[in-house]
Amino acid sequence: MPRMLDVSDEVRAEIGDEEADRLLAGETAPGSYDCTSCRTPGDSEQERTSTVLFIGDETAVLAFAHASCLPSQVVQVTEEQLQGAVKSITGDSVDLEPGKVVPEQAVLGVTSGLVLIADELHPALVVEPTGPIVRPGATGVGDDFLPLLIEQGFMPLTALSAVPPVLHGWSVLLAMGRLHAVLQPAAVGAQPVAWWQAHQPLQVTDGWRAAANKHQQVLMFAAPVGSIGRQPREDLLRDALDKAAASGQLVGAALPLAGT
Numbered sequence: 001m002p003r004m005l006d007v008s009d010e011v012r013a014e015i016g017d018e019e020a021d022r023l024l025a026g027e028t029a030p031g032s033y034d035c036t037s038c039r040t041p042g043d044s045e046q047e048r049t050s051t052v053l054f055i056g057d058e059t060a061v062l063a064f065a066h067a068s069c070l071p072s073q074v075v076q077v078t079e080e081q082l083q084g085a086v087k088s089i090t091g092d093s094v095d096l097e098p099g100k101v102v103p104e105q106a107v108l109g110v111t112s113g114l115v116l117i118a119d120e121l122h123p124a125l126v127v128e129p130t131g132p133i134v135r136p137g138a139t140g141v142g143d144d145f146l147p148l149l150i151e152q153g154f155m156p157l158t159a160l161s162a163v164p165p166v167l168h169g170w171s172v173l174l175a176m177g178r179l180h181a182v183l184q185p186a187a188v189g190a191q192p193v194a195w196w197q198a199h200q201p202l203q204v205t206d207g208w209r210a211a212a213n214k215h216q217q218v219l220m221f222a223a224p225v226g227s228i229g230r231q232p233r234e235d236l237l238r239d240a241l242d243k244a245a246a247s248g249q250l251v252g253a254a255l256p257l258a259g260t
Helices: 009-015 017-024 079-092 145-151 206-215 234-246
Strands: 032-034 041-043 049-055 060-066 073-076 108-117 120-129 171-175 178-184 193-203 217-222 251-259
Touching (some): 009 017, 009 060, 009 073, 041 060, 073 193, 108 178, 108 193, 108 217, 120 206, 171 206
Parallel strands (some): 049 073, 120 217, 171 251
Antiparallel strands (some): 032 041, 108 120, 178 193
C-alpha cells in the first residue's frame, strides 16, 4: 500500500530515484515507526511522514519522522554520532549500508548547568559518552574522544579558573528557549552540521537561558565515559568537572550562541 511519505529532492538525490520510488510505493517503508524527532509512534499509512536521511563519514541511515515534527531532509552528522544513534533508530529505519552499521555504539549524554568562573555564572553543556569513542575505521579498543575534540580546536583544561577560548565555526542552537543542537563547521561554503542533536528539544532553566543570552555564548566541556556521571545538582556537577580537569580528562571551549 502506498505510504503518506514526503521524500524531499535532496533525500531523493542521495538515495536515488529507484529507492525513493520503492519507499513511496510502500515496498521498503514501514507502516508504523517511532518518530526520530519526538520518539512517539507514527503510522505512514495514516499520517504524513517525512523521510530523514542521516549521513556520516561512512554510513547512511534513513529514518522517519512525523511531518509535523520535521520536514524531509538530509542531516550531516559525525560518524560517531550516527553510529551512536543507530541503536535507537534502526528499529524504524531503512539502513542503506547494513554492513557498515555497528550496534551498541556509545551515545553522547549532554547535561546543562550553570558554572561559576571568576565570580560570574556561565551557561555550560557537559558532554560525556556512554562508552569509549574510537576513530572511524579504527580496530583498537581505546578511547579517542578527547583527542578527536582537541583536533577540532577544543582546549585541554587542567582547571576551571578562566573561560576557555571561543571556538569559531561551532555554535549552540537554542530556539524558543529549548536546546536543539551543537553545530560544527561543514565544508567551505556549506551550512554548519549537527555534531550533537537532541531527539527532541531539551528544556533549560530560565537562569541558564538568561546567562546564555547575556554572554551570547555557551561553554562546552567534554570528558570521557565515567569521568563526570549524571550529577543531580550543579554543585556536584562542578565538583566532577574540577576532578576531571585535575586528572587531565577534560576539554572545553566557548561556543557562540545561535538563537535565543
